[in-house]
Amino acid sequence: MFNKILIANRGEIACRVAATCRRLGIRTVAVYSDADADARHVAFCDEAVHIGGPAARDSYLRADHIIEMAKETGAQAIHPGYGFLSENEDFARACAEAGLVFIGPPAEAIHAMGSKSAAKQLMEKAAVPLVPGYHGEDQDAALLRREADGIGYPVLLKASAGGGGKGMRVVDAGEGFEAALASVKREALASFGDDKVLVEKYLTRPRHIEIQVFADTLGNCVYLFERDCSVQRRHQKVLEEAPAPGMTEERRRAMGEAAVAAARAVGYVGAGTVEFIANQDGSFYFMEMNTRLQVEHPVTEMITGQDLVEWQLRVACGEALPLTQEQLRIDGHALEARIYAENPEKGFLPSTGTLRFMRTPPAVQFMRGGDAHGPAGVRIDAGVREGDTISPFYDPMIAKLIVWGRDRDEALHRMSQALAHYHVVGLSTNVAFLQRLIKSDAFRTADLDTGLIERNQATLFPPQKSAGIESIALAVAALLERESKERRIDEADRHSPWTHAGNWRLNGRDTRTLYFEAAGHKLEVVLKGDVRDTRKSTLIYADQAAPFAYTFKADDIRVDLGTRRTHGQVHREGDTFHVFHDGRHTVLGWLDPLLHAGEAEGEGGKLTAPMPGKVIAVMVQPGSKVTRGTPLLVMEAMKMEHTIAAPTDGVVSEVLYGVGEQVAEGAQLLAFAVEEAAGA
Numbered sequence: 001m002f003n004k005i006l007i008a009n010r011g012e013i014a015c016r017v018a019a020t021c022r023r024l025g026i027r028t029v030a031v032y033s034d035a036d037a038d039a040r041h042v043a044f045c046d047e048a049v050h051i052g053g054p055a056a057r058d059s060y061l062r063a064d065h066i067i068e069m070a071k072e073t074g075a076q077a078i079h080p081g082y083g084f085l086s087e088n089e090d091f092a093r094a095c096a097e098a099g100l101v102f103i104g105p106p107a108e109a110i111h112a113m114g115s116k117s118a119a120k121q122l123m124e125k126a127a128v129p130l131v132p133g134y135h136g137e138d139q140d141a142a143l144l145r146r147e148a149d150g151i152g153y154p155v156l157l158k159a160s161a162g163g164g165g166k167g168m169r170v171v172d173a174g175e176g177f178e179a180a181l182a183s184v185k186r187e188a189l190a191s192f193g194d195d196k197v198l199v200e201k202y203l204t205r206p207r208h209i210e211i212q213v214f215a216d217t218l219g220n221c222v223y224l225f226e227r228d229c230s231v232q233r234r235h236q237k238v239l240e241e242a243p244a245p246g247m248t249e250e251r252r253r254a255m256g257e258a259a260v261a262a263a264r265a266v267g268y269v270g271a272g273t274v275e276f277i278a279n280q281d282g283s284f285y286f287m288e289m290n291t292r293l294q295v296e297h298p299v300t301e302m303i304t305g306q307d308l309v310e311w312q313l314r315v316a317c318g319e320a321l322p323l324t325q326e327q328l329r330i331d332g333h334a335l336e337a338r339i340y341a342e343n344p345e346k347g348f349l350p351s352t353g354t355l356r357f358m359r360t361p362p363a364v365q366f367m368r369g370g371d372a373h374g375p376a377g378v379r380i381d382a383g384v385r386e387g388d389t390i391s392p393f394y395d396p397m398i399a400k401l402i403v404w405g406r407d408r409d410e411a412l413h414r415m416s417q418a419l420a421h422y423h424v425v426g427l428s429t430n431v432a433f434l435q436r437l438i439k440s441d442a443f444r445t446a447d448l449d450t451g452l453i454e455r456n457q458a459t460l461f462p463p464q465k466s467a468g469i470e471s472i473a474l475a476v477a478a479l480l481e482r483e484s485k486e487r488r489i490d491e492a493d494r495h496s497p498w499t500h501a502g503n504w505r506l507n508g509r510d511t512r513t514l515y516f517e518a519a520g521h522k523l524e525v526v527l528k529g530d531v532r533d534t535r536k537s538t539l540i541y542a543d544q545a546a547p548f549a550y551t552f553k554a555d556d557i558r559v560d561l562g563t564r565r566t567h568g569q570v571h572r573e574g575d576t577f578h579v580f581h582d583g584r585h586t587v588l589g590w591l592d593p594l595l596h597a598g599e600a601e602g603e604g605g606k607l608t609a610p611m612p613g614k615v616i617a618v619m620v621q622p623g624s625k626v627t628r629g630t631p632l633l634v635m636e637a638m639k640m641e642h643t644i645a646a647p648t649d650g651v652v653s654e655v656l657y658g659v660g661e662q663v664a665e666g667a668q669l670l671a672f673a674v675e676e677a678a679g680a
């Protein structure tokens, strides 16, 4: 076995590979760009080498430089992960020439499968079933059109060199053909530097079913069963599972043997995936082969109990495959959800930012040798930690959440539970969307095909509901708790501006009205009774009123609304309350009466930063007398200026930040005392 390898990747897959190496006693060298100096994979590996600027072409794609670094650090092999250099035949060849083992297939196999059209020509010879289509060399537009007419519409135009769901266009009728062809060629040239296309029959309601294959250098080749990756957006996978629902033993064997034949036809070695597109009746066709470890490999590990990275390392060392086909078994059912920094409501646009707060369900991290899924049946493969940033330079995947169950139903329940405990603040994620997807009838009943998301728009994107009373009650509990804590601190500190603020006073009344803002709407909540002493009162919200009590248990808040007991978590950032309840994330902005002049009733207080940013002007000094609405300070954040104005007439008692200083969201900027009315 190797003593030391270099991992030419980043993020979760770099950590994933390192985890197995650690277990096998192999030292690891990480590589990192400027953007990743503090990344988890750098901390996770034994050594790390800086390789350049944040753009991939300046770092993770610098083949020669990476090879140099491998030699310099004494690594014997390079694991390319997925993406980046993993399917680059020149890189595989250059590794060999430099005396390093490329942990992947031979360059010739990458080459053979690199072009979708050339691969199809090979597969045709190996008698692997193909989607009816044209994958020839001749790219004459009139010829392609004749082929499309012959195949019958709808057809799919695909870039031969394509990948990642890019460079594909469906053509519904002959009239649209030329325009679609021109656009695919443009995209293909721009993204892959090659405008060659193929034409194939566009299947309606197909499923994406792929087979994991493994070959060693001694001539053994096995399949580790299938994964169903039909749930996709923009031809990219969102949920993956193994085994495929509805699969019969007979068809599994047929697909497995076809995949092994495909691998053998190109002299394959190592881990590979043969992707098939399948009709609802079970007939299947070769689509492409991915000559690397796949993003969704963990579901296969969960059902087979095998560590595929360990298999890769053993094969790369020249060892035989650890198991034969007869020894491989399927145990239970596994699901993987890709947690992305993206906004499903806005067409799944990627979102960037800092993971300011992140809580995850109890889980094992990465693959554990001998214990495929851990006691809870939940595994998380993540390349980021709380405080890390999802930058625009790389894939916006935050983590892969993988669950195992004795059957699909149990796996579904576990996934739903686990998603409910995945709390992220700082950027948009698809967690709530995944939760709806998992619970949707279509997915639950395994009515799978690649159009599932599009067809179920109505259920998957329900109209935004306003915050429920439970979420409101949780936020109120968090607010009251914070006030009582602050009061305790303030009582110990006579000089604090809060000493005079009377922040938890009912002004002699036993009613308090709180205002929150959610999704642009102002919500009114009324509390009656003495919440301070007994933590018992009545909460009135929308058209509901309920006896209200709460208790804290570490991170968890328990709320009683009459006889209904519920619980959840609240993460507070300044006056913003992130409420996690019942699998939903509700953002409530507390409208501090001091800052919202109309409702002002306090005697003084603090003025806080509504967002992280920089102070660009301060118009007042301690002692400045101002009238309500006077600009006090200007902040700049996200290229927008934001003016902090006096909430009422009063005196500035303290200015806490100067021009040019960076402030965190919720930071107190100024202290302010309300002007006593003349003569009072």
Ligand code: ADP
Binding pocket: 011, 082, 083, 084, 163, 164, 165, 236, 237, 290, 293, 294, 295, 296, 394, 395, 397
């Ligand atoms: P897979 O076919 O393994 O499921 P996808 O189709 O999701 O992979 O991704 C398509 C391509 O996008 C991958 O081949 C890989 O090149 C790239 N990719 C996906 N996720 C990442 C990531 N986290 N880091 C780098 N590249 C990625």
Ligand code: ADP
Binding pocket: 131, 156, 162, 163, 164, 165, 166, 200, 201, 202, 203, 204, 206, 208, 232, 235, 236, 275, 277, 287, 288, 450
């Ligand atoms: P990529 O290299 O981008 O992964 P693939 O050829 O693997 O490209 O196709 C990606 C996805 O596009 C498939 O998973 C499937 O959803 C869809 N697709 C591909 N070929 C067809 C087809 N002939 N008919 C219908 N959908 C297809």
Ligand code: MG
Binding pocket: 164, 275, 288
């Ligand atoms: Mg594919």
